[in-house]
Amino acid sequence: MISRRHLMQQAMALGAGALASQIPFMSAQAADAALRLYWWGSPDRSKRTLDVAKLFEQSHPGVTATGEAVGGDYWTKLATMLVGRNLPDVIQFEPTTLPDYYRRGAMLPLDSYLGSAIKTDKFGPGVLDLARVDGKVAGIALGINSFSMFYDTEAFSKAGLAPPSAKTTWKEFADLSVELTKAMGKDRVWASPNASRYNYVFDVWLHQRGKSLFTEDGQLGFTVDDAKEWYDYWETLRQRGGCVAPDVQSLDQSLIDSNPLARGNSAMSFAYSNQLIGYQSVLKPKLGITSYPVTKADGPSGLYYRPALIWCIGKTSKNPDAAAAFIDFFVNDPEAGKILGVERGVPVNLDIRGAVVPLVDEVPRMTIEYVNAIANRVVPYPAPVPKGATEFDQMVMRPVADQLAFGQLSVVQAAERLISEGKRVIRS
Amino acid sequence: MEARYLREDAGRIATAADRLAANRHERGSFLRYQFASYSFLLPWLIGFLALTLGPALSSLYLSFTDYDLVDTPYWVGIANYSRIASDDPRFWKAMQVTFTFVVLSVPLKLAFALAVAVALNKGLRGLTFFRAVFYLPSLIGASVAIAVLWRQIFAGDGLLNRLLASVFGYEGPSWISTPGTALYTLVLLAVWQFGSPMIIFLAGLRQIPQDMYEAASIDGAGARRQFLKITLPLLTPVIFFNAVIQTIDAFKAFTSAFVISNGSGGPIDSTLFYTLYLYQEAFVNFRIGYASALAWVLVVIIGIFTALSFLSARFWVHYDD
Numbered sequence: 246m247i248s249r250r251h252l253m254q255q256a257m258a259l260g261a262g263a264l265a266s267q268i269p270f271m272s273a274q275a276a277d278a279a280l281r282l283y284w285w286g287s288p289d290r291s292k293r294t295l296d297v298a299k300l301f302e303q304s305h306p307g308v309t310a311t312g313e314a315v316g317g318d319y320w321t322k323l324a325t326m327l328v329g330r331n332l333p334d335v336i337q338f339e340p341t342t343l344p345d346y347y348r349r350g351a352m353l354p355l356d357s358y359l360g361s362a363i364k365t366d367k368f369g370p371g372v373l374d375l376a377r378v379d380g381k382v383a384g385i386a387l388g389i390n391s392f393s394m395f396y397d398t399e400a401f402s403k404a405g406l407a408p409p410s411a412k413t414t415w416k417e418f419a420d421l422s423v424e425l426t427k428a429m430g431k432d433r434v435w436a437s438p439n440a441s442r443y444n445y446v447f448d449v450w451l452h453q454r455g456k457s458l459f460t461e462d463g464q465l466g467f468t469v470d471d472a473k474e475w476y477d478y479w480e481t482l483r484q485r486g487g488c489v490a491p492d493v494q495s496l497d498q499s500l501i502d503s504n505p506l507a508r509g510n511s512a513m514s515f516a517y518s519n520q521l522i523g524y525q526s527v528l529k530p531k532l533g534i535t536s537y538p539v540t541k542a543d544g545p546s547g548l549y550y551r552p553a554l555i556w557c558i559g560k561t562s563k564n565p566d567a568a569a570a571f572i573d574f575f576v577n578d579p580e581a582g583k584i585l586g587v588e589r590g591v592p593v594n595l596d597i598r599g600a601v602v603p604l605v606d607e608v609p610r611m612t613i614e615y616v617n618a619i620a621n622r623v624v625p626y627p628a629p630v631p632k633g634a635t636e637f638d639q640m641v642m643r644p645v646a647d648q649l650a651f652g653q654l655s656v657v658q659a660a661e662r663l664i665s666e667g668k669r670v671i672r673s
Numbered sequence: 674m675e676a677r678y679l680r681e682d683a684g685r686i687a688t689a690a691d692r693l694a695a696n697r698h699e700r701g702s703f704l705r706y707q708f709a710s711y712s713f714l715l716p717w718l719i720g721f722l723a724l725t726l727g728p729a730l731s732s733l734y735l736s737f738t739d740y741d742l743v744d745t746p747y748w749v750g751i752a753n754y755s756r757i758a759s760d761d762p763r764f765w766k767a768m769q770v771t772f773t774f775v776v777l778s779v780p781l782k783l784a785f786a787l788a789v790a791v792a793l794n795k796g797l798r799g800l801t802f803f804r805a806v807f808y809l810p811s812l813i814g815a816s817v818a819i820a821v822l823w824r825q826i827f828a829g830d831g832l833l834n835r836l837l838a839s840v841f842g843y844e845g846p847s848w849i850s851t852p853g854t855a856l857y858t859l860v861l862l863a864v865w866q867f868g869s870p871m872i873i874f875l876a877g878l879r880q881i882p883q884d885m886y887e888a889a890s891i892d893g894a895g896a897r898r899q900f901l902k903i904t905l906p907l908l909t910p911v912i913f914f915n916a917v918i919q920t921i922d923a924f925k926a927f928t929s930a931f932v933i934s935n936g937s938g939g940p941i942d943s944t945l946f947y948t949l950y951l952y953q954e955a956f957v958n959f960r961i962g963y964a965s966a967l968a969w970v971l972v973v974i975i976g977i978f979t980a981l982s983f984l985s986a987r988f989w990v991h992y993d994d
Contacts, residue, residue, distance in 0.1 A: 324959060
C-alpha cells in the first residue's frame with residue numbers, strides 16, 4: 246500500500262531529478278545567443294528575412310534569431326527602446342535616419358568586426374562608405390539602389406512616342422510629357438508626376454549642377470536661385486498640362502501605393518530602382534526603367550549609388566558577436582543571397598550579385614541591369630545627411646511645393662520660403 | 674422619592690453612555706465604510722494616479738525642457754512657451770484649423786442632432802429601431818475604418834465624384850486633397866456622428882411636460898412658436914451640456930485628420946488639427962519637450978473656453994427649479 250508520505254517523497258525525488266537534469270541544459274542555453282531582429286517592410290520581405298534567419302540558426306547551433314516586421318510606429322518604437330536601453334540586436338536603417346541615430350549612440354561601430362566576423366573582401370567598391378558616419382562604419386548596406394524613372398511602356402507605344410532614355414534632357418522631358426498627356430487624352434491622367442515636392446529628385450537635379458541638397462557640414466547646399474529654377478521648371482510644366490494636378494500630387498506620401506503612377510494618374514514615376522518590383526506588382530502595363538533627365542545629352546547624371554537598407558547592431562546588444570555573424574551570413578552566404586534576391590536592393594557582395602542574376606525573374610533582373618549600366622556615370626556618395634533632414638522633406642519640401650502648385654505662392658515666394666524654412670529645421 | 678430621582682439619574686446616565694457607545698460604534702463603521710469604498714475605487718485610483726496624473730505632471734515638467742526622447746532632458750525655462758507664442762507659424766495654422774473646425778462642426782452637429790431628436794420625438798413608429806440606426810455612426814464614426822471609408826468617398830475617383838459625374842456631368846476634384854475643401858469633409862464626418870447629443874436631446878425632450886404644449890395650442894400657438902417658446906427654452910440646460918461636451922471633443926479631434934491626411938495634416942496643413950500638430954512634434958520630430966508645452970497650451974485653451982461657456986450660461990440657460 247502506498248502511503249501518502251511515500252508518495253510525497255517520490256514526487257520530490259522526481260522533481261529534484263527533473264530540476265537536476267535541466268541544469269546543464271539551462272547553462273548551455275545561457276551561453277548561447279538569442280538574437281532579436283527588427284525591420285520594417287512587406288510580408289514578402291518578412292518571409293525572406295525569417296527564412297534566412299532559419300538557415301542561419303541551422304548553421305549556427307545554439308543561436309536563435311527571431312523578430313518581426315514593425316509597421317507605422319517603427320521609429321517611435323525604436324526611440325522608446327533606445328531610451329529603455331533595450332535595443333534589438335540587429336536593426337534595419339535607411340540612409341536618412343542612420344547618421345542621426347548613430348550620433349545619438351544607438352548602434353555599435355562595426356570597424357573591429359570588418360574583415361574578421363564580417364567579411365568584406367567580396368564587396369563592391371565603396372560599399373562600406375555607404376554607411377560610414379563620422380569616420381566609423383555604423384552599419385552594413387544590404388543592397389544598393391539608385392534613382393530611376395519608371396514609365397508605362399504601353400502608354401508610350403500607343404501614343405507612338407519614344408520613351409525617355411539616359412540622354413533625354415529636362416527640356417525634352419517637358420515637351421515629351423506635354424505631348425504624351427495630349428496623346429493619352431484621358432481625364433485626370435497626365436504623363437509625369439509633379440516632382441517639385443520630391444527632395445530626392447531635387448538632390449539629383451542639384452548634383453547635375455555640381456551642388457547637393459545638403460553640404461558636408463550639414464547646411465543647405467543650394468541657393469534661392471537654384472530653388473527658383475527648380476520651381477519654375479515644374480510650375481511651367483504643370484501649367485502646360487504635362488504633370489499631374491496638385492490635388493493628385495498632394496496625396497503622395499512618397500510611398501509606392503500613394504504615387505500617381507501606381508494610382509493610375511500618371512504614366513511615369515521618379516523612384517528608386519529596387520521599387521520597380523513593387524510598382525510592377527500593382528500595375529498591369531509593363532514598366533520600363535531609365536535614369537532621370539539630364540541638363541544636356543552628355544551632361545553629368547547626378548546619380549549615385551545609395552544603400553537601399555542597412556543592418557546595424559544595437560549598442561546595448563548582449564550578443565554583438567553573434568549579431569555580427571548574422572550580418573555576415575546575411576550578405577555573404579550564397580544560400581541566403583538566393584533567398585533574399587534583390588528585395589533589399591542589388592546585393593553588395595559581387596559574387597552573390599552574379600549568382601543571383603540568372604535566378605531572378607525579368608523585373609528584378611531589370612533593376613540589376615540598371616544598377617550595373619549606370620556604373621560609369623555615378624558620382625560619389627554624399628556626406629551623411631544633417632539632423633532634421635526628414636523634417637525638411639516632410640514639413641518643408643512637400644508643403645512648399647503644394648502651396649506653389651495650388652497657386653498660394655509664386656515661384657519666387659516658394660523659392661524664398663524653401664530656403665528660410667529649410668534653415669529653420671536643419672540643425673547641423 | 675429619593676429612589677425615583679436616583680432611578681431617573683441612573684437612566685439618564687445609561688442613555689448618555691448608550692449614546693456614547695453608539696457614537697463610537699458609528700465612527701468605526703464609518704471608517705470601515707470608507708475603507709470599503711476606497712478599496713472599490715482603488716483600481717481606478719491607481720490607474721488615474723499612474724496613467725493620468727503622473728504622466729500629466731511629468732509632461733508639465735518636460736514642457737520646460739528640451740527632451741527629445743533619447744538625450745537627458747535639459748531645463749530650458751519658458752523657451753518652449755515663448756517659441757509657441759512668437760516663433761511658430763505652424764502653431765497658428767493649427768489654431769486656425771482647429772478653431773474653424775470647432776466653430777463649424779459643433780453648432781452644425783448640435784442643430785442636426787436636435788432636428789433628428791425632435792423628429793423622433795413625434796411618436797414615430799419603430800422609435801427604438803431608428804434611435805439605434807441614427808446612433809450607429811457615433812459608435813463606429815470615430816474608428817479608423819470609417820475615416821478610411823471617408824477617404825474613399827471624397828477621393829478624386831471616389832463615390833461622390835462618380836455620383837456628380839453621372840448625375841450632373843460635373844468632374845469634381847479630389848475633395849480630401851484640395852486645400853479649400855479638405856477640412857469641410859472632416860466637418861461633415863464630425864456632423865455625421867450626431868448620435869450621442871441626439872440621444873441626450875431626446876431624453877431632454879421627454880422631460881418637457883405635455884400640458885404646456887396643450888395649453889399653448891389652446892392659446893393659439895403654432896408648432897413653430899411652440900418650438901421657440903417652449904421646447905428651446907426648456908431644453909437650454911441640455912443644449913448647454915451638449916455644447917460643452919462637443920466643444921471639448923472637437924478640440925481633441927485627431928483620428929479622422931490623421932487617417933485622411935496620412936498623418937501629414939495636408940494638403941498644405943489645411944487639416945492640421947492642433948492634436949495632429951502636437952503628435953507630429955512629439956513622435957515624428959521627437960521634440961517631446963515642445964510637444965508637452967503644446968499640450969499644456971491646449972489644456973489652458975480648453976479651460977478658458979469651458980469657463981467662458983459657464984459664464985455665458987447664466988444669461989441664456991434656463992433652469993426650471
